[in-house]
Amino acid sequence: MKRVVIAGGGVVGISCALALQAEGHSVTVLEPGPVGEGASWASCGCIAVGEVVPLSQPGMLMKVPGWLLDPEAPLSLRPASALGLLPWFARFTANSIPSRMRAIATDLARLTFAATADFKAQLEDIGAPELLMERPVIKLFDDERDKATMGAAFDLACELGCTIDDISGQEAHEIDPAIAADFKYASVLRDWSFVTDPKRLVQVLMETFVQRGGTVLPKACAGFERDGARLTHVLAAGGGRLAADEVVIAAGTASKGLARQLGVRLQLEGVIGYSTALLDPGVDLKHTVFYPSGGFGITPYDDALAVAGTVEFAGLDAAPKWRRADVLVSRARRVLPGLQTERRERRMGRRPFTPDTRPVIGRSGKLANLCFATGHGQLGLTLGATTGRLVADVIAGRPQEPGISAFGPDRFSS
């Protein structure tokens, strides 16, 4: 049995905690925030199997001026942050060449195709199978041009094993009558599913961890003590010194600063997204639907309909621009004509994004007993349970699955 300290109790950190606890370790999680209100609270809730094509795509550089000029576009770059983001962006755009995109997609497919089984096993373990809704996701397109923007991504995802069916907009309306009848095309992503309440998911994971004897300290991780190439203690903000045989950094975007303290350079930025929970939506949507040209998805959670999306490059600490959330809501009636939007709650999440869209899972060569579990970008909810399983392998010293080394933290050092 090892004493494991985990910095961060979002969906990824708490999934690692449960997986390590199941192996008999004594686990402490440092989590300063309200449980369940990390980035996953603002998410679309999808178990996005086959969402493997990286964010960086050919022609990206040409689009940057447009991102700077239109603060309400689905993709935008805050001018004040542009300079600080340059090193990350340089690497990000380098990953848009077709051979790198394919390599990234292949690596992400390896992880996401395991996600549903891992997530179901996790839900079974915590006694909450109802948190997964096994219904495909529907993407909607106005016309040929609109649909063509997804063509290459869909082709690559299908080549890697994804099942995507093309249907007409009318058929989408028949599958889910809340959807407007006048879309020209739609695609049904058969492998996807969605979580019915992401905040509750993290809370139930945390409650189960505590019931089984795990410790949660409501404090931030502030630093570390080391003895040569081994960490010996984790320091909590405001006092507290925890002895550790193993340390896992799973603090979302804050992982970058914690890694820096240890001399590990993570290229990680927070890519902001917004979500508005509509509390009396007045429509009975059954599936998660995405409207890519509007830059948002709509998910029917247990207690609200969430309109979520946008990709805003704004650095790690930028304040939210709530106007962007409101723009999404105003566009959502295009998808759901009967939508009522009066009673609403807004949320913002920072997706922890690496420039190659791959998460960071594994050990750094710099420290013998440090493991990372961060950088999941738009896939943290999808890959939480899978990451927990992989981190448990790392800490047990079991042989890694083929291809997992592609997610190692030292790839940013060169």
Ligand SMILES: Cc1cc2nc3c(=O)[nH]c(=O)nc-3n(C[C@H](O)[C@H](O)[C@H](O)COP(=O)(O)OP(=O)(O)OC[C@H]3O[C@@H](n4cnc5c(N)ncnc54)[C@H](O)[C@@H]3O)c2cc1C
């Ligand atoms: C609009 C939007 C839509 C999305 N849609 C999807 C989707 O459909 N499917 C999907 O899979 N993903 C989606 N995502 C991405 C997903 O939400 C993230 O990838 C995921 O939440 C990241 O989880 P995390 O645990 O790494 O980080 P977080 O959820 O941010 O958790 C990190 C935790 O670390 C804590 N912390 C911070 N600093 C410290 C410190 N110093 N010490 C200790 N703890 C600390 C924080 O309080 C926080 O609780 C979406 C995100 C957004 C914003």
